[in-house]
Amino acid sequence: xxxxxxxxxxxxxxxxxxxxxxxxxxxxxxxxxxxxxxxxxxxxxxxxxxxxxxxxxxxxxxxxxxxxxxxxxxxxxxxxxxxxxxxxxxxxxxxxxxxxxxxxxxxxxxxxx
Numbered sequence: 001x002x003x004x005x006x007x008x009x010x011x012x013x014x015x016x017x018x019x020x021x022x023x024x025x026x027x028x029x030x031x032x033x034x035x036x037x038x039x040x041x042x043x044x045x046x047x048x049x050x051x052x053x054x055x056x057x058x059x060x061x062x063x064x065x066x067x068x069x070x071x072x073x074x075x076x077x078x079x080x081x082x083x084x085x086x087x088x089x090x091x092x093x094x095x096x097x098x099x100x101x102x103x104x105x106x107x108x109x110x111x112x113x
Contacts, residue, residue, distance in 0.1 A: 015033045015036065015037070018030055018032065018033035019033050019034070019037075058075055058078065058079060058082075061075045062075050062076065062079065081099070081100040081103060081104075082100070084096050084097055084099055084100045085097050085100045085101075
């Protein structure tokens with residue numbers, strides 16, 4: 001076995017026991033394992049979303065790798081709406097996200113009716 005596999009196995013065992021320690025009561029080991037799991041899961045989700053959704057469906061259509069393919073400028077609107085959704089994280093600019101939310105609600109209400 002490689003050293004990295006051994007360390008990974010011991011780390012997995014330690015984190016499993018840390019999560020199971022919650023059965024007795026909430027403790028610092030459980031909190032560390034919980035935060036590590038949530039942070040890793042969130043990071044993994046963001047990376048997968050970027051490489052499987054955003055890059056092929058937005059970035060590659062706005063900036064194609066092949067010079068013979070012209071960019072599709074209609075994808076600028078979803079890019080702008082997505083960036084406006086990120087303004088929700090800025091307290092002074094949170095109101096800009098309402099335009100994106102209103103567009104999404106209006107489109108799906110129109111498709112549903």
